[in-house]
Amino acid sequence: MTDTREARLGSAASAAAAGVGADTAPVLRISGLTKRFGGLTALDDVDLEVRPGQVHALLGENGSGKSTLIKVLSGTYAPDPGATIEVRGDRLPLPVPPGHFRRVGISFVHQDLALVPSLGVTENLRLASVVAGRGPFVRWGAEHRAAAALFERYGVDIDPRARVEALTDTQKALVAILRAVSELGDERSLIVLDEPTVFLPPDDADLLFRVVKDLVSDGRTSALLVSHDMSEVLEYADRVTVLRAGRVQAHRDTATTTADELVSLIVGRGVEGQTTRASRPAATGDAVVRVRDLTVGPVDGLSFDVADGEVVGITGLAGSGVEDVLPGLYGARTATGTLTLDGATTDLARATPADSIARHVVYVPADRKREGGALTLSVEQNVTLPVLGRLRGLLGLSPARERSHVAGLVREYDVRPADPAALFGTLSGGNQQKAVLAKWMQDDPRLVLLQEPTQGIDVGARAAIFAMLRRSADQGVSIVCASTDHDQLAQVCDRVVVLAHGRVHDVLTGDRIDRDVIAAAVVASTVDPPTPVDSSPVKENA
Ligand SMILES: Nc1ncnc2c1ncn2[C@@H]1O[C@H](COP(=O)(O)OP(=O)(O)OP(=O)(O)O)[C@@H](O)[C@H]1O
Structure with missing residues (x-):
């Protein structure tokens, strides 16, 4: 790990050795930062220093205060009195005035990337000045050339004239990062990355971090990275600050810490089953779910069965079909083929989400923030929305019973705060x-289709969600989990189907349900020819 880290991210060390950026004062120094929302203390007397030329990671449980800290920096939230924030030794006015971060050389890459899909790449790069009213005077020819030069400088192959909606997810993330780079201005202080790789396959994350590494290699620019991915943090960050319930738990150099130490700092205890999968007997139930000849997007005639109580993983590189199988089965994408569930067969060309819901087929998409919830309704309203009629039938119309039902669910799924009345939009x-x-x-x-269930x-x-999935499987629910997170697949799946170019490349079972074996099979899928399509079901070691 150390060798790789140094090879990939020796920026700070090499810049210091070369005498580049002799200024060793912190790029960002935060002290005494507290932020309360009513009775809730989201940040509690936080101190933090980001050193020049470093990638500094911010780790912490959901709701530990990471986004709140970033929103104080951007000026979205006013901190409580008593905080100081300095950029290169200069104190920022607090609350940070709108847009002030640009004047001190800070820029942000938000998790949703904040791109306008219908506009071109160059237009998106220049969005800030267009919004600021300088749009009509932009000379687009020169802007396209400047965009091309920027991409070339960072070794990124994207056409500045392409529409953003036509780009891959990785290209979109690269555009957002390079836009933030170009917005840093001459000050070039700090780029703030809020989970930029959350929707990307692991190999593409590497490409993104190459750009970040290049950026900080001037020895004075730094990056502040919010991530939940421990291996990403250990590989790419120089230093880490762990927040727990709004307080700083520890600062560590990544060179001298371990994933286990970070995990216990984050959650305040060890997390069982985090790296090894508890042994689980192979599912013995009948094949209640039969998928035949599924064709959707790049997926080309895929057939597989899922037994009663079995968890089947689907994985592969971006473009292999890993993102397409589940929406195709659910009726959320145009598809052909059939899905047989407990003896009843559906023609997928005619399937709709409403039919799927009626058959107790559940689909949880990856982009839950956009597709998942109504921000201005309460947690209770959000949770009861799809089942309101049935719930009222079961529980009677009593709002109190409804609330206690939701309170139970909120506890079971460890939603914090555990308050059904909280506005969904105020949750982390x-x-x-x-x-x-x-x-x-x-x-x-009856059948649960999960796309990247634990991203973010x-x-x-x-660990709690994995345990919950296993409990559901033990009760006979069939689960299909499409994911590029190999660790997650190793922990929850009984069988993993590796796709390449829309076809089955490999099927892993037994001892081969292992993070490294899955990763190796995915890498192999890029070089080996795909297995010929076979309309028979995927069998063990097929
Ligand atoms: N506008 C708000 N009003 C009320 N409470 C809020 C608001 N914004 C955040 N909070 C609360 O502050 C706490 C910290 O939230 P924050 O979004 O900073 O967490 P986070 O560490 O970024 O979590 P995640 O990893 O889930 O993104 C949470 O308890 C959240 O519910």
């Missing part, structure tokens, strides 16, 4: 995701 991102999972899993599902979810909650 990870807690919104937990609430969305609770919403869909409560309705006695902290290590503690992740």
Whole structure:
């Protein structure tokens, strides 16, 4: 790990050795930062220093205060009195005035990337000045050339004239990062990255961090990275600050810490089953779910069975079909093929989400923040929305009984704060995701289709969600989990189907359900020819 880290990210060390950026004062120094929302203390006397030329990671459970800290920096939230924030030794006025971060050389890459899909790449790069009213005077020819030069400088292959909606997820993330780079201005102080890789396959995350590494290699620019991915942090960050319940738990150099230490700092205890999968007998139930000849997007005639109580993983690189299988089965994408559930066969060309819900097929998409919840409704309203009629039938119309039902779910899924009346939009991102999972899993599902179920979810909650999935499987629910998170697949799946170019490349079972074996199979899928399509079901070691 150390060798790789130094090779990939020796920026700070090499810049210091070369005498580049002799200024060793922190780029960002925060002290005494407290932020309360009513009775809730989101940040409690936080101190933090980001050193020049370093990638500094901010770790912490869902709701520990990471986004709140970033929003104080951007000026979205006013901190409580008593805080000081300095950039290169200069104190920022507090609350930070709107847009002031640009004047001191800070820029942000938000998790949703904040791109306008219908506009071109160059237009998105220049969004800030267009919004600021300088749009009509932009000379687009020169701007396209400047964008091309920027991409070339960082070794990124993107056409500045392409529309953003036509780009891959990785290209979109790169555009957002390079836009933030170009917005840093001459000050070039700090780029703030809020989970920029959360929707990306691991190999593409590497590409993004190459850009970040290049950026900080001037020895004076730094990066502040919010992430839940421990291996990403250990590989790419120089230093880490762990927040727990709004307080700084520890600062560590990544060279002298371990994933286990970070995990216990984050959750305040060890997390069991985090790296090894508890042994689980192979599912013995009948094949209640039969998928035949599924064709959707790049997926080309895929057939597989899922037994009663079995968890089947689907994985592969971006573009392999890993993002397409589940929406195709649910009726959320145009597809062909059939899905047989407990003896009843659906023609997928005619399937709709409404039919799927009626058959107790549940689909939890990856982008839960956008597709998952109504921000201005309460947690209770969000959770009961899909089942209101049935719930009222079961529980009677009593709002009190409804509330206690939701309170139970909120506890079970560890949604924090555990308050059904809280506005969904005030929950941290990870807690919104937990609430969305609770919403869909409560309705006695028969088949559960999960796309990246724990993206953006902290290590503690992740373990709780894995345990919950296993409990559901033990009760006979069939689960298909499409994911590029190999660790997650190793922990929850009984069988993993590796796709390449829309076809089955490999099927892993037994001892081969292991993070490294899955990763190796995915890498192999890029070089080996795909297995010929076979309309028979995927069998063990097929
Ligand atoms: N506008 C708000 N009003 C009330 N409470 C809020 C508001 N914004 C955040 N909070 C609360 O502050 C706490 C910290 O939330 P924050 O979003 O900073 O967490 P986070 O560490 O970024 O979590 P995640 O990993 O889930 O994104 C949470 O308890 C959250 O519910």
